[in-house]
Amino acid sequence: MNEETFQPGSIRRLDDGFEGRLQRVIEHATDPVWQMLTDPQKIAQWLAPGSIELRQGGAVRIDFADSGILIESTVRAFETGRLLEYSWSSGAEPDRPLRWELTAVGQGTRLDLTVRLPASEDIAKACAGFEGHLDMMLAALEGVPIRFPFERFLQARKAYQAQLASLAD
Template identity: 30%
Template sequence: MSELTQVLGRIERAADGVAVVFERQYATGRDDLWQACTDPGRLVRWFAPVSGELRPGGEFTIHFGDGDTPLCRVVSCDAPERLVWEWPIGDVATLVTAEIAADADGSRLVLRHARLTPGQVAGYAAGWDAYVRSLDAHVDGTEPPDWEAMWTALQARYAEAVHER
């Protein structure tokens, strides 16, 4: 399987919906990875422009290039280890958790997007997968992959995975 279509995440079913989960190791310290995941100046380099307050009870807006601008709410923030926020998708407040821990080779990120419907899983899994790959490049100082091409290839693979279950 080519790198372009090899999925990095897994799909988990729960009582409150479906979650996509990504676990990645980075050759950088925990504090640097935390900054990459929470500092608006760094988020824009691999994720999207973010404005607002990334603090407990704070609200922030993600400004995606396609005009989507979800207003999210921070549920909890335990720097530099855990950030949890609600991301409204339709009438549902989906839940995103980013956990960062030091490990022997640098640091580890566990990213979980929960409360998705089965119909949303393939698109959001492909999106997060493409963003995680962009974060890899950001941390490594290399050129990020083409997000649109990556999303398109991965969305088809995640759609297959959802139907196989």
């Protein structure tokens, strides 16, 4: 996507860190989008190999083997087809809640992703990474999975860094 059409999400400062909110309106019904978030074969197409036990308290395991990052977490909030929340962390790492919410809009779906990070971590990098992964999800929904779009990541990171700078003013 070019810079004219790219609309980054928003970042806001919290007492203990930052919150990023990303949104996509997807031209697919909620069921296929939900499958992308929860089915192990689908998750691997746009995020990384992993599995999520679909219940509150269920285990979450996502393995980014190439980068050495392993997410081992627990489902905190769950409503079939609508809501999934877990921490993007493992063990004693800081809490990094991710909240995925789906809402039917016409024939499609609005996906809202909320990412929270401690103040010591780079929210611009995290949001930019999820922008890239959401692009990967959209491509997978169309049946044409893509590799991580590094140029999109760089474009998004620059936009989010500008938002952070404006928060500091």
